[in-house]
Amino acid sequence: MHLILDIAWTHIAGRGRQTIVAMVGVAVGVGFSIAMAALMQGGQDDFVRQLVDTMPHVEVSDEQRSARRQPAEDVFEVAAISGLRPRDDRRGIINPTAAQSWLEEWIPGRFAARLNAEGVIRYSGREVGAVVIGIDPEREASVSPIVEDFREGSFDALTAGGNNVVIGDTMASRLGAGLGDTITAVSSEGLTRNFKIVGLFHTGTTARDEGEAYVLQKNAQILSNRPNAINRISIKLDDPNAAPTIARRVEAELGYKAVAWQEANESILEALVVRNIIMYTVVAAIMLVAGFGIFNIISTITHEKARDIAIMKSLGFSEADMRRLFVLEGLAIGAAGSLLGWALGFSITYALSLVHFEIAATGQEMTRLPIAWSMLHYLIATASAVGSAAVAGYLPARRAAHLNPVDIIRGAT
Amino acid sequence: MTSLIETTDLTRILHETVPVTLVRNVTLSIGEREFVAVTGPSGSGKSSLLYLLGLLDRPTAGTISVRGRDAEPMSERERAATRLANIGFVFQFHFLLPEFTARQNVEIPMRKLARLTRAEMRERATALLSSLGLEDHLHKRPDQLSGGQRQRVAVARALANDPPLILADEPTGSLDSKSSEQVFAILEALVNERGKTVVAVTHDLDMAARMHRRIHLVDGRISEEEGAKPGL
Numbered sequence: 138m139h140l141i142l143d144i145a146w147t148h149i150a151g152r153g154r155q156t157i158v159a160m161v162g163v164a165v166g167v168g169f170s171i172a173m174a175a176l177m178q179g180g181q182d183d184f185v186r187q188l189v190d191t192m193p194h195v196e197v198s199d200e201q202r203s204a205r206r207q208p209a210e211d212v213f214e215v216a217a218i219s220g221l222r223p224r225d226d227r228r229g230i231i232n233p234t235a236a237q238s239w240l241e242e243w244i245p246g247r248f249a250a251r252l253n254a255e256g257v258i259r260y261s262g263r264e265v266g267a268v269v270i271g272i273d274p275e276r277e278a279s280v281s282p283i284v285e286d287f288r289e290g291s292f293d294a295l296t297a298g299g300n301n302v303v304i305g306d307t308m309a310s311r312l313g314a315g316l317g318d319t320i321t322a323v324s325s326e327g328l329t330r331n332f333k334i335v336g337l338f339h340t341g342t343t344a345r346d347e348g349e350a351y352v353l354q355k356n357a358q359i360l361s362n363r364p365n366a367i368n369r370i371s372i373k374l375d376d377p378n379a380a381p382t383i384a385r386r387v388e389a390e391l392g393y394k395a396v397a398w399q400e401a402n403e404s405i406l407e408a409l410v411v412r413n414i415i416m417y418t419v420v421a422a423i424m425l426v427a428g429f430g431i432f433n434i435i436s437t438i439t440h441e442k443a444r445d446i447a448i449m450k451s452l453g454f455s456e457a458d459m460r461r462l463f464v465l466e467g468l469a470i471g472a473a474g475s476l477l478g479w480a481l482g483f484s485i486t487y488a489l490s491l492v493h494f495e496i497a498a499t500g501q502e503m504t505r506l507p508i509a510w511s512m513l514h515y516l517i518a519t520a521s522a523v524g525s526a527a528v529a530g531y532l533p534a535r536r537a538a539h540l541n542p543v544d545i546i547r548g549a550t
Numbered sequence: 551m552t553s554l555i556e557t558t559d560l561t562r563i564l565h566e567t568v569p570v571t572l573v574r575n576v577t578l579s580i581g582e583r584e585f586v587a588v589t590g591p592s593g594s595g596k597s598s599l600l601y602l603l604g605l606l607d608r609p610t611a612g613t614i615s616v617r618g619r620d621a622e623p624m625s626e627r628e629r630a631a632t633r634l635a636n637i638g639f640v641f642q643f644h645f646l647l648p649e650f651t652a653r654q655n656v657e658i659p660m661r662k663l664a665r666l667t668r669a670e671m672r673e674r675a676t677a678l679l680s681s682l683g684l685e686d687h688l689h690k691r692p693d694q695l696s697g698g699q700r701q702r703v704a705v706a707r708a709l710a711n712d713p714p715l716i717l718a719d720e721p722t723g724s725l726d727s728k729s730s731e732q733v734f735a736i737l738e739a740l741v742n743e744r745g746k747t748v749v750a751v752t753h754d755l756d757m758a759a760r761m762h763r764r765i766h767l768v769d770g771r772i773s774e775e776e777g778a779k780p781g782l
Binding site (some may be wrong): 139140144147148151444445447448449450451452453454455456457460540542543546547 | 601607631633635648660661711
């Protein structure tokens with residue numbers, strides 16, 4: 138093998154400029170693949186992290202994915218039922234304390250029960266449609282990052298008791314209300330209740346900032362005339378990736394719809410997959426182009442070295458030796474180009490990580506491009522570069538191996 | 551005398567638009583320590599016969615056996631291995647690998663065979679080149695050597711693995727008379743002093759006359775054979 142390496146080296150070194158061009162081709166491909174993967178993976182990780190941080194990992198609601206089995210279906214072999222509606226619109230999770238205890242028994246994580254009630258918030262003649270969310274502040278803080286999103290007041294102020302409310306800052310500005318003002322909440326049942334604003338939050342999600350109001354669970358139950366009811370259980374898991382499995386079991390056991398964060402964001406996650414496919418297709422295309430460079434140089438070498446191939450065969454080298462020799466040359470160019478590409482990729486990624494920019498929407502945050510530093514990107518880029526180099530080397534190598542030495546010797550003499 | 555290489559009804563037809571018969575029903579036996587000239591006009595099949603004897607080409611019909619082993623069922627890899635250990639080639643043009651020095655060129659077959667250590671290979675290559683008067687040219691590449699010197703390096707390379715059979719295809723064809731004489735003397739010494747068998751294709755009838763045995767080909771057939779096999 139050492140001999141084959143020596144011969145391969147003389148061939149490659151003998152075509153310095155062409156070899157360098159082919160290596161640079163591979164290096165550029167590998168380098169940009171690494172940088173692109175780092176940027177795209179970083180963006181994806183950042184996005185998913187935000188999803189995982191801000192959303193409950195599993196949310197159990199009092200809805201059901203499909204209607205319960207109807208008695209008619211048990212009696213008749215063929216029964217078609219359509220247009221089923223709940224008998225009572227005032228749904229809620231039945232026996233919520235037992236359900237919550239059961240969940241807490243086997244799921245590693247944190248839990249918060251809620252009562253979401255549709256309603257309207259009024260203040261000095263203005264009205265805004267809102268979801269009045271009844272919570273246990275302590276438990277809610279353990280599953281939701283909203284505690285950190287307060288512009289004025291705080292989430293803790295709810296704990297003090299009384300008829301207090303925290304609302305989004307956009308809702309407050311639409312109502313013209315501020316901290317300490319008293320607003321009126323009207324439920325869909327027509328009940329009203331006054332609440333004092335003790336906190337204004339800004340999550341950055343418009344729908345939440347202008348449409349959510351948090352009150353104590355008891356107050357929400359009174360407002361919606363549903364004593365002791367809850368209709369949501371939010372679960373923050375110790376392992377967010379276990380959400381789909383846990384959601385499936387919860388739904389199967391409790392009978393209520395349990396949505397994992399992955400399901401809730403399925404279309405977004407699918408879009409990320411599509412984005413990754415596009416990215417790796419581009420990477421593959423770059424590598425293909427780099428592969429043509431390698432193919433070109435190995436083809437040229439095998440063409441120019443036809444006589445040497447005949448000599449080596451006459452000396453006792455086999456076809457397999459010849460194949461190995463030229464594939465090795467392709468691999469050597471691919472590997473050397475990949476190493477250069479690592480340096481290039483690292484440099485580009487590092488340069489991207491230094492880019493600062495200001496988000497115009499908030500006008501106050503300095504942020505950086507999200508970058509993921511992963512050895513996997515280097516390995517994937519290298520594997521595809523070396524793979525294309527092997528194919529690019531193999532095709533001319535196979536042809537070289539099949540050359541008939543007698544034809545070449547006759548041609549030379 | 552032991553037969554080193556034997557052929558029976560050896561035929562090689564080149565299947566082109568019009569089939570061309572290069573070698574036709576050649577039956578011969580070449581023993582150890584023979585110095586054989588293969589002569590004949592251009593296109594008579596001399597080189598083709600040599601390539602067949604060296605297992606570089608496959609016959610269309612007939613058999614070849616090297617040291618009693620039939621080459622027909624051998625795989626390409628086995629034929630290569632047989633060449634490596636048993637046959638040394640010297641061509642009309644030196645056919646040295648241009649990127650390697652004289653000594654490295656001689657070391658290549660040894661490195662491929664891998665029977666010796668690197669130090670032993672270096673020592674043997676140096677000794678072979680020195681015995682051919684090239685001790686001052688060990689580290690020169692082929693383009694730094696004269697035609698005669700290159701051909702002597704090619705002879706040294708053919709001897710690298712100490713094969714019993716040397717096949718030479720017009721080894722002096724591209725050399726001046728002085729160099730030709732030197733190379734011929736070396737080939738003669740291989741037979742007389744080192745006990746090798748040399749089969750050389752040549753146009754030079756004077757040179758052929760100085761060899762032990764002459765096989766004359768016309769149109770791919772042996773038309774005449776003269777000279778005695780040593781020991782007979």
